Amino acid sequence: MVTEFTEVLGEFENLVKRFNTTHALSGLSFRIYKGINGLIGPNGAGKTTTIKLSLGLIKADAGKAEVFGFDCWKESLQIRRKIGVLYEKVAYYDHLSGLEHLKLIAKLKGIPDPVAESKKVLGLVELEEEAYSRKIKGYSAGMRQRLGLAHALLGKPELVILDEPSSNLDPLGRARVIEIVNKLKKEEGFSFLISSHILPELERVCEHVVLMHKGKAIREGSLEQLLNEVAPQAFMIKAEPAAPLMKLLKAEECVKDVRLDEGYVYVVVEDSKLFKKRLPALVSKAEASLEEVKVAGRDLESLFKVAVLGD
Numbered sequence: 001m002v003t004e005f006t007e008v009l010g011e012f013e014n015l016v017k018r019f020n021t022t023h024a025l026s027g028l029s030f031r032i033y034k035g036i037n038g039l040i041g042p043n044g045a046g047k048t049t050t051i052k053l054s055l056g057l058i059k060a061d062a063g064k065a066e067v068f069g070f071d072c073w074k075e076s077l078q079i080r081r082k083i084g085v086l087y088e089k090v091a092y093y094d095h096l097s098g099l100e101h102l103k104l105i106a107k108l109k110g111i112p113d114p115v116a117e118s119k120k121v122l123g124l125v126e127l128e129e130e131a132y133s134r135k136i137k138g139y140s141a142g143m144r145q146r147l148g149l150a151h152a153l154l155g156k157p158e159l160v161i162l163d164e165p166s167s168n169l170d171p172l173g174r175a176r177v178i179e180i181v182n183k184l185k186k187e188e189g190f191s192f193l194i195s196s197h198i199l200p201e202l203e204r205v206c207e208h209v210v211l212m213h214k215g216k217a218i219r220e221g222s223l224e225q226l227l228n229e230v231a232p233q234a235f236m237i238k239a240e241p242a243a244p245l246m247k248l249l250k251a252e253e254c255v256k257d258v259r260l261d262e263g264y265v266y267v268v269v270e271d272s273k274l275f276k277k278r279l280p281a282l283v284s285k286a287e288a289s290l291e292e293v294k295v296a297g298r299d300l301e302s303l304f305k306v307a308v309l310g311d
Helices: 049-056 074-079 098-108 116-124 141-153 171-188 198-204 223-230 242-250 272-285 300-310
Strands: 008-019 022-033 035-040 061-067 085-086 159-163 192-196 208-213 218-224 235-239 254-259 264-269 289-295
Touching: 008 049, 022 049, 022 061, 022 208, 035 049, 035 061, 035 171, 035 198, 049 061, 049 159, 049 192, 085 141, 098 116, 098 141, 116 141, 116 171, 141 159, 141 171, 159 242, 171 198, 192 198, 198 300, 208 223, 208 300, 218 223, 218 300, 235 242, 235 272, 235 300, 242 254, 242 264, 242 272, 264 272, 264 300
Parallel strands: 022 218, 035 192, 035 208, 085 159, 159 192
Antiparallel strands: 008 022, 008 061, 208 218, 235 264, 235 289, 254 264
16 A cells, blocks of 8 residues: 655755756755655765755755745744754764753753753663763764754654764664664654665655655655556666677667666666566577576665666
8 A cells, every 4th residue: 555645844846956067956846744754865966955955054046945834945944943953964062971962952942941851852862871971972973873863853843854864874873773763753753854875774764755866856755656666667687798688688679778787787677578578589699698587676776776777
């Protein structure tokens, strides 16, 4: 069953943003819904620019950008009161303890009981009480990231934006952050917009996905829907020699793109039935030895490859 999204938190239409001669956004359109949203793409796709624009830190050259019904540039203060943010690179006062840091931020935000609120969010991100009094300079990378997440949760924001939340962590650290995010959504009702290029972890939690490439949204929808679309469209072939077969595949009308990927010939097709019917003759004509043929994985990485190659 495909997930239905009804409560829109943010809406972006035909956004354009240039930095001198560089086009960071080139007609970007997508929506943010209540739940866990993934803003996915390689470095340079425009994800961080999109986040800065949604917070009113920069102004779009053209297009519409609204969060909670407020204009992102003209009414950014109203938006930021409702949003928590964890940036990719966070600077802390390392001489403070985790609890002291959050208490200071809570006071600046005008939260009525800064100590109680700080302890609450530290518990939500599973930082042990022993860490409350430890100086931040003694925190591990994973602890610092969870402290940043706790910072973003102060005051129970209606939307939490996480910019590459697991890029500086080892696999165990990434998995723990994603587990916490999932728990926060299910048990506490938080909504998230997660920007990342690390796909396997996001696949476990994202409900609504926006795939970005070269400043545009090339796919958008529920994760389930998008994965169903991509399932029959890509194949991975291991053949020797590969080059003659690749040349023949590129000439086929049912084939959209062909390239080498980690030792496999990765093929994106329009008609999987016709492709499977034609493949034996092509292998024979190429005088190649066919070692393996498999459907590309039904996962975010395969989805992104198909979307980019077929764009």
